[in-house]
Amino acid sequence: RAKMAFAKQRAPLILSWVILFALSAVVVFPYQSIALPLVNFYQEVLRNPAASDAALATLSAAISGAAIGGVLLGWVLALGLSVVEVGYTKICLNATDGKMVQIADMFSTLRQFGRWLIAALLILVKVMLWSLLFFIPGIIAALNYSQTYFIMLDDPDIGAMEAINQSITLMRGHKAEYFVLMLSFILWEMLVSVTLGIAALYVGPYYQLTLAEYYRELSGTRGLGLPVEETVVVP
Secondary structure, eight states: OHHHHHHHTHHHHHHHHHHHHHHHHHHHHHIIIIIHHHHHHHHHHHTOTTOOHHHHHHHHHHHHHHHHHHHHHHHHHHHHHHHHHHHHHHHHHHHHTTOOOOGGGGGGGGGGHHHHHHHHHHHHHHHHHHHHHOHHHHHHHHHHTTTHHHHHHHOTTOOHHHHHHHHHHHTTTTHHHHHHHHHTTHHHHHHHHHTTTTTHHHHHHHHHHHHHHHHHHHHTOOOSSOOTTOOOOOO
């Protein structure tokens, strides 16, 4: 069903994926172009025995300020990107339901930035706390919370904590199944690496559509897409 949904609207799904990839490049730009070069330059200056203490102190303050600014800017952009990524999940869910994909919908989640930010932070903190016990509880926690964004997309009024709890309920007895589903894309990810990222134009949307189809199957909330019992094979 994911392949069928992809085949019907291949162009907008790929184009929106390219836009998302381009935005991710913008996120790392402040660190790679500002913070990292400044830190490397400062290390080179420290190796210079002729540099005076006063000059080093002045240079250190200037570089530290610029580097911290670059990192903070990168964090702000990363938060914005995470919300846009939820927007891409939204258009994949629309494609799964048989709705027309609108690239502008990828940015519609920015109108509720705080809502998605709270959800992301809650999930991050919870996964990190479970990971303190060992990495396996952290993985289990991540699987438990995996349907949170889909639930929130389906219900604009639901709170982040309630959506997390509903996700835990949905994933009860399905975590191993979901984990195997994600593992089934390992060879696809290897293909992305071998093709230097070119294959991601297919694999990225295909993977996200598969997760959206799984949510519809799991939650029993299939909308305008294919009936659950219908099976379509697309090469």
